[in-house]
Amino acid sequence: MHAWRGHSFGPPEILVWEEVDDPPLADGELRIDIAASAINFPDVLFTAGAHQVKPTPPFIPGFEVAGLVVESRAPSLPPGTRVAATLPGSGGYATRVIARPSTTYALPDGMPFEDAAALTITYQTGYLALHRRAGVKPGDTVLVHAGAGGVGSAAIQLAKAAGATVIATAGGKDKAAVCHALGADLAIDYHSEDFVAAVKDHTAGRGADIVFDPVGGDVFDRSTRCIAFEGRILVIGFASGHFPAARANHLLVKNYAVIGFYWGTYSRAQPALTRGAQDALYAMYGEGAIRPLISAALPMADARAAMTAVASRATTGKVVLTTQR
Template sequence: GGVGSAAVQLGRAAGARVIAVVGGPAKARTAKALGADLVVDRRERDFVAAVKEATDGHGADVVFDPVGGEAYTGSTRCIAFEGRIVVVGFAAGQVPTPALNHALVKNYAILGLHWGLYNTHDPRAVRTAHDELTRLAEQGVLRPLVSARVPLASASDAVSRVAAGLSTGRIAVLGD
């Protein structure tokens, strides 16, 4: 989706080895085209095993989780020692209830990231991030992915596609 496609590109820009976990072949193709080093379709393969294999058992140092539910639970099984799970949403519709004893035993951090709160609590961070993202886009490092442009009359259909996980990037709704 739009958030995941941005995460792949930002991870690459930061110099990370990016393992993208996706739902379906279209999203797999998109993640690979955006530069993911490894793409795992969670509908076809156990992503926990794939992450452990790809990292020689070390696990992921950072997990970016916009999905929640079973994806979050799996992330706790493949997070590295002193890793960090960044929770940014619950697209699966299930809000996880972290087992803090598990985080303690495996020594990982869980970070909630609600970007909208920065407008109130740290607007300077919003401006700084915007400037940096704009610079990266101008350099061609980031390419915002717009998978479809639809007229305003089709906005409800577009929202339904995003909610169902059927989009592979942002859907732009155009005014009349």
Template sequence: MQAWRVHRNGEPGEVMRLEEVERPTPGPGQVLLKVRATNINFPDALLCRGQYQVRPPLPFTPGVEICGETEDGRRVIATPALPYGGFAEYVVADEAALLPAPDALDDAEAAALHIGYQTGVFGLHRRAALQEGETLLVHAAAGGVGSAAVQLGKAAGARVIGVVGGAGKAAVARELGCDLVIDRHEDDIVAAVKDATGGRGADVVFDPVGGDAYTKSAKCVAFEGRIVIVGFAGGDIPAPALNHALVKNYSIMGLHWGLYNQKDPAAVLRCHETLTAYAAKGLIKPLISDRVAFGDAAAAVQRVADGTTTGRLVVLPEGAVR
């Protein structure tokens, strides 16, 4: 079979190589899956760079989220077992963690449902307890994780303010349903949020960016607000001033969704059932900005690494892209 493999750490476009390899062999409790679609996540770029919290042995195949097909023909969502990631024709995955792909979503959409939307549900609801009528501020609102948070915030009845970089991404955020869109290249984020909320600020902040995005969030978070940290796509990890959190009475929350697979897998299954119901009702639908042929996977991962994309890029088998 063919698979994209990384033999040394570096930029995805430089270190991902398409090779002919043997199919992986399932271990105890694992199954072999035929890959129907692979969603590109920012962690795939970090894996290539050797900067992710998980560092599989070299060589390895990146790709942490797929829609696949079991040997008995079931369409499922899975997180492949590294080092045999999803940019391949076949993967292995833990059988107990397989989730049924929603009928309401095609293969590309199903591949983009799992990690981003689960992160949104656990971050917004379990950690931050977002309530109907509250104001939600989403950074990188036109991106993969951010677009999921926007849809989930609207489904919960929140007023959603999206922060983006550039006119093109602003248009995407408006189409997603943001009540207000702030272009960080043109607008003062803090002033705009305070003006839109009558000086109160945002009740919940969803931050996959870090750096300056976090700094500005702390300046416009509401009394008893909650800032949920889900990543550092901007490259800078902020050092919060805890005295500021004390005097303003707000909470800083971390969200590492992957831990729930270890600590509370039943909650992951319940979340998937909720997301499946949302998809059936049309409340959520992954934003697929590009469906990429398998042979162009490395260039597509590099685009995500460079932060130039909106929504999700999904890699499909050769011949499946029309």
């Protein structure tokens, strides 16, 4: 097999495309011939050695893939099965990967591999954060930050599918238009508009019931100024690079909650929940309620340039790497 490997930590340029031995297959595992691998912002952090999971070099980035099972010691997923898989230990920027059946999902008929690779981690994150952690319900107002990004674009669709009113923020008019196209009822270009004032105006002063925040930093701090009574702020990540600190006195007086969500912990500790979420996502996909926003499908050979584009926020939705099949 071939893979993009990092022999040290750094920017995407440190990755090297090289031939590596196929790892042996253990009982219960399966080998997937990769057709598509989705890029996520955490892949950049992983390569830089700044992710929550710090690998030991040499390492292969990539946490979500789709392809064909070519060897299996898992009876439920025989060779020839079209699957998507999430990889808590990474390894997706390659031609083949080993996966566990607990985090591998047989694809619905007709689902393209590109959609399948983009419809796992970010959508499981949005689904479980909104439904399990925040208890989203019809009529809620959900504020989604970075709505044109990978996890934000998923959250917009999932909140709308749950019957919520969605307000999204994005950087620039073009990205705000993307949020509108995804279903946002109000899209705010934070370069030219104060989202706090816009949220209060749109909700007649009440504020957002749920804030979906993958940015952190100042965005989190300002979100506390437009959260509704008994609202919930979902801490999804820190794309800004700054970790905010919740003010306990403000939490007490305004009666809102700050709720963390990290997909990796759920995937390892409660894989039944992520599987249930994936089943629900496939049903929603089949009904046309959700569809991954894939702004580019590029050859695996372009992995380094694609990662750089994602890191610079030059993309929308997801970028997917494809291999020849």
